[in-house]
Amino acid sequence: MTLPMMTPLVKVDGLHKSYGPLIPVLKGLDIEMKPGERLVVIGPSGGGKSTLLRVMMGLEKIDSGSITFGGKPYISSDGYDRKTLIDNSVRRSIGMVFQHYTLFPHLNVVQNLILAPCKVRGDKKADAIERAQSLLKRFGLDAKANAYPAQLSGGQKQRVAIARALMLDPKLMLFDEVTSALDPELVGEVEQVILQLAKQDMPMMIVTHDMWFAKNIASRVIFCAGGLVVEDGPPEQVLGSPKEERTKDFIDRVF
Numbered sequence: 229m230t231l232p233m234m235t236p237l238v239k240v241d242g243l244h245k246s247y248g249p250l251i252p253v254l255k256g257l258d259i260e261m262k263p264g265e266r267l268v269v270i271g272p273s274g275g276g277k278s279t280l281l282r283v284m285m286g287l288e289k290i291d292s293g294s295i296t297f298g299g300k301p302y303i304s305s306d307g308y309d310r311k312t313l314i315d316n317s318v319r320r321s322i323g324m325v326f327q328h329y330t331l332f333p334h335l336n337v338v339q340n341l342i343l344a345p346c347k348v349r350g351d352k353k354a355d356a357i358e359r360a361q362s363l364l365k366r367f368g369l370d371a372k373a374n375a376y377p378a379q380l381s382g383g384q385k386q387r388v389a390i391a392r393a394l395m396l397d398p399k400l401m402l403f404d405e406v407t408s409a410l411d412p413e414l415v416g417e418v419e420q421v422i423l424q425l426a427k428q429d430m431p432m433m434i435v436t437h438d439m440w441f442a443k444n445i446a447s448r449v450i451f452c453a454g455g456l457v458v459e460d461g462p463p464e465q466v467l468g469s470p471k472e473e474r475t476k477d478f479i480d481r482v483f
């Protein structure tokens with residue numbers, strides 16, 4: 229997508245989201261992400277990081293606020309009857325990978341990859357298979373094309389989940405703690421795949437607690453706590469010498 233330099237890829241404005249009347253989670257979040265940026269989101273557990281990504285993916289309703297994508301309205305709230313309005317064509321251009329593997333267990337790797345392109349977009353099966361095989365090759369998974377998820381390691385499953393999201397040619401990728409459930413020796417292979425995507429200028433939002441990864445992948449870091457953006461800046465600043473006391477406390481404790 230070619231955008232004029234100043235148009236943000238994503239603009240989140242005054243986003244409010246509660247779970248029921250009692251659990252406010254996002255309390256007026258403002259985020260602006262430029263094209264080509266890789267935004268790492270850090271913050272305390274329960275602070276609403278996953279909620280933000282799920283909202284971005286159209287998986288959660290919002291209470292108020294709005295999100296634009298490429299300068300066009302994407303998600304908004306109809307204040308009158310509290311309906312969340314969403315542009316589904318934009319939603320389909322966003323890919324997400326979750327902490328826990330979300331592969332379909334009864335489908336093999338290639339079948340997992342081609343399901344959405346064939347069902348949602350109407351791609352020809354032969355074309356989808358060809359693209360799946362080339363993605364698997366790129367991720368070092370060609371030997372696993374016919375394996376079922378249960379036959380894969382955690383790291384392989386996450387790499388397949390990333391490949392599956394890429395099958396729909398996303399314009400933005402969301403990664404929610406994709407290595408948190410992995411054995412330490414499997415973390416690197418998944419991070420390398422994401423770093424490879426970063427080299428190809430894939431815009432991404434990444435929630436991670438891995439300091440090495442955060443430093444190496446981020447073009448910008450935001451620290452979210454209490455449902456608000458507390459600090460926002462280049463990785464050297466937010467991770468290296470944070471200005472806000474709350475950011476500093478968090479980084480000292482977690483990293």
Ligand code: ADP
Nearest residue numbers: 247251253271272273274275276277278279280
């Ligand atoms: P994070 O990813 O930063 O750890 P989450 O977005 O998962 O935070 O959660 C933010 C808060 O919202 C937490 O207090 C969590 O318990 C609550 N929450 C998350 N999902 C739900 C849900 N489906 N129903 C009710 N409360 C939820």
Ligand code: MG
Nearest residue numbers: 277278279405
């Ligand atoms: Mg989370």
